[in-house]
Amino acid sequence: MRAIRLYFRFFVIQLKSMMQHKASFFFTVLGQFLVSFNVFLGVTFMMERFHEVQGFTYPEVLLCFSITLMAYTLAETFFRSFDTFNQMIGNGEFDRILLRPGSCIFLVLCSKIELTRIGRLLQAAVMLVYGVTKSGIIWTPMRAFTLFLMILGGTLVFASIYIIFASICFFTLEGLEFMNVFTDGAREYGK
Template identity: 45%
Template sequence: MTLYFKYMMLLFKSQMQYRASFLLLTLGQCLTPFTVFAGLYFMFDRFGQLQGWDFYEVALCFAVTQMAFSITECFARGFDTFSSLIVSGNFDRLLVRPRSTVVQVFGSRFEFTRIGRLFLSAVVLIWAVTNINVDWTFLKIVALFFMVASGIVIFTSIFILTASISFWTVQGLEIANIFTDGGREMTQYPLNIYQKWVRRFFTFVIPFGCVNYVPLLFILNRDGYQHPVYALTPLAGVLFLIPCLIVWRIGVRHYRSTGS
């Protein structure tokens, strides 16, 4: 873990070499989700509510997802862009160092500009939390915290899983973005606005539902979800990491280097 921070410091120094680029990218990262959020706002402004969900409730959902995603993109960017490490053959270098490949890939890249996106989602989160019609208890705050934390774990797991695929395909797969970007877009809204099969997929295959939708219902005190155990459902999402790491291990064994 300390090594991970050492990697982070070094790459932060690298990033600071290009200050103007860093500032502009950060600003850009702040504005992209802002336009999406503005869309959300105007939609509710026009229609009032969405299948029984009011604006602040959806905004909370949106903020949690965006926050988890931006933190993941900042810290697990190495897995997101992993195929470039394979194509260039630089993965060889990682293999001749006496540390686990997972730590080294994590440390291979950080996307500090995601701070912009994180900043925006934090603002939306605070706005939603202060305006939403909820009596905040300790358990609800814990649930909210778990939502973000497990969201990070799930997005990271998906990054690892899609990175593993490039051991076989060499080039990265855009199809994987269905689950990362797609997952993000989906879970910005409460899951029950979708078709049943979509809901099932995002609950049992990729457990976004466990980390986002169910605890949200708990926080909002909806019928049938008042039991404190629902506050802890995000922890189930963490289990998703295990199969992803197993696939990663198989992939490393399967690795065939490129070039001379």
């Protein structure tokens, strides 16, 4: 319970920090929305031309796309600090974390919460609702639970990749761009 209160406190601090520059926050959220909206338009135009992809209809493709986008966005929102871990080691910020009481992993997790990804998360939610309602799938509680587990599992997979990236940073600080193949590449593959 103490960890949840502490995480919420870090969350509020990050939110207040971002709200110091409201215009920057708004335009970053808008930019995140527009970048993923561009990909959505690409999928829409492709599906207008071909109508289905290996038996999958437009709503079903959007459902798959929204699940992947939501999982990646949740991981990037809450686990982004592990993606920038090499900078924490390089500038000595991790040394300060080692001196603080508490779990180092928890403190690294709390050090950066990327709330500007809300635009992408909003788009993923809208596409998910559209895909769920228009896909023709008969939704039962078990299928809804499976959908929830798909999003949670995808988030944990992307978060695990970020944590693996952070653990490799103890051995080398530079040249870890290959990890983007797994994070950004997996997100693009899901589209």
